Amino acid sequence: MDNKKVLENESHSLANASRINYFDLVIEAGKGATLTDVNGKKYIDLLASASATNTGHSHPHVFEAITKQAQKIIQYTPAYFANVPAAQLASRLTKLAPIDGPVKLAWGNSGSDANDALIKFARGYTGRTNVVSFTGAYHGSTYGSMSASGVSLNMSRKMGPLLDGFYKVPFPSPWYRRDYETKDQFIDRMFDEFKLPFENYLPADEVAVILVEPIQGDGGIVKAPTKYLEKVYQFAHDHGILFAVDEVNQGMGRTGKWWSIQNFPGLKPDLMSVGKSLASGLPLSAVIGKQKIIDSLAAPANVYTTAGNPVTTAASLATLDVIEDGHLLQRSHDLGIKAQKFFEEMQQQYDFVGDVRMYGLDGGIDIINPTTKKADTQIATKLIYRMFELGVVMITVRGNILRFQPPLVITETELQKAFEVIKKAMQDEADGKIAFNAKIGWSAD
Ligand SMILES: Cc1ncc(COP(=O)(O)O)c(C=O)c1O
Known part of the structure; x- marks a missing residue:
């Protein structure tokens, strides 16, 4: 070949x-x-x-978990009946999530649909429709996650209209800093730009969620300045807006912490999306959030035939072992x-x-x-x-x-x-x- x-x-x-x-x-x-x-x-x-x-x-441990599980059963839809690896993983993953209080999750097959789910739960819980996200963000390739993304013209070209109610604010990437600006001045200017929509045409009390990659992946592997994200976080709290993080690219140990948001001490998300390395690359994702948020929707608001599949969740349990034990x-x-x-x-x-x-x-x-x-x-x-x-x-x-x-x-x-x-x-x-x-x-x- x-x-x-x-x-x-x-x-x-x-x-x-x-x-x-x-x-x-x-x-x-x-x-x-x-x-x-x-x-x-x-x-x-x-x-x-x-x-x-x-x-x-x-990885041999992941490979073994996959083959062992596949010998028992490859798929039975978690939309109707539970399976042991998925039940064990749900408990383990909700404990790992850096979210305060009782936590629940919903399964998906990709980072994209986890972000769609995140939007559904945020709207469902708050009763608000609008979503704020950032330029440079990559949240995925389904209509919901594309609507929140802002990193390539080819992700909207010829496919519109995208979902209604999505607003982008500029991500504070270092290349936007002007020569004469100190770091603090840059942060202040970027936060002023963040507030512009809310001061002019977007009532904050109609916004369900602010969705951010605390460290953007496809946007340039670039971390938001801590002080900037703290201000955004505070703004969200002050206005009853949920604070959500996309950990699909930067989670699962990538940054030297389980989750990239842990590089910002004290910032606790209400919702987060996880995928990619969750099952060492097998198609498994999750939206994880405060119990009261996840409980705001009833079945079948977010079911997929193969999401939480026994083989992918067994692979994910093994993945967590490898990250911990190694x-x-x-x-x-x-x-x-x-x-x-x-x-x-x-x-x-x-x-x-x-x-x-x-x-x-x-x-x-x-x-x-x-x-x-x-x-x-x-x-x-x-x-x-x-x-x-x-x-x-x-x-x-x-x-x-x-x-x-x-x-x-x-x-x-x-x-x-x-x-x-x-x-x-x-x-x-x-x-x-x-x-x-x-x-x-x-x-x-
Ligand atoms: C931050 C982030 N979110 C979501 C996604 C979408 O994940 P998937 O391609 O598994 O749908 C990606 C993929 O690159 C990503 O980097």
Whole structure:
């Protein structure tokens, strides 16, 4: 088999809308943080299936849980009858959630439908219809979650109208900070911009929920300044608006904590969505929230035939074991410090490396034009292409930001090897040795 042949064959049948095109890569196998393509070439994976395999590819404990469960029964719909792994997981996950008081959850199959569910429960509980979310947010690909998203024109182009009652406020990404502004002045200005809709056309008492990725993923692996999010949180509380966090990308240990909101001490969400790595990449998601909010809707307001499926929930129980027993939160934190040090060294050496943000094994590295200091998609694209040729899988977000999200089980040797490849790619770029100039990825919009 051959990567190019498989892709050529598939291209006659697969929708363009279904793949963000990066490299000619067809995955055959994966173990830990190493991938093998259909030609037998190996790669170090710095994407972890878009942060959906934090425990690494085919972890033996997860694999065993899946096969054991599949031997008993693969599927019986939780919409009608309970199963033991799902019941156990519900109890374990609600205890893990950083939400005060009694907590309940509802299952889904994807991060997208978990966010749809979050919107349903927020509307159901508050009796209010409006939803406020942020530019740069990626909440998913269903109509509800797309309506809350704001990161790509292709996610609304030709498909409108999206859901009614959705308002976007600017996410305080560092690249919006003006040269003359101190950090505090920037936060104040961004919070003023946050308040503008509420002061002009959006009555706060008609808003059900503010939905935020406390650390945006596809928006650039970028953390909201703590003081800013505290102000938003306070605003929500002052106006009876629910505060909800999307942990689909940044949860499950990615940032060195179970949940990214735990990087903001004292902020406790009313609702949260979880998916991706929840079942090591098998299709399982959940909306988790205060009991009184989740109890506001009655069946069948949020049932799916396969959500809370016995195999996916067994995989999720095993995933939680692996994260706990393998001390993966600590590992993410510790290796994240090494990664930060490495990318800061690259920043010193190469003038096209801009801001470096690292929160555990979770990094966004801006690639900039050395003269204008503005985002440079072309250089970023050349870099990831060269890395790919040299055996490292890394993609960009927003066109110019390197997305660094390896499986949390990546070994120190693999990490070191990946650093060497990244450095080599950067040196090749500095030497003008990379000829590639096609448009790929999110930048190709
Ligand atoms: C923050 C966030 N929320 C929701 C989603 C949607 O998840 P899914 O693709 O599983 O529907 C994603 C996917 O990238 C995400 O990054």
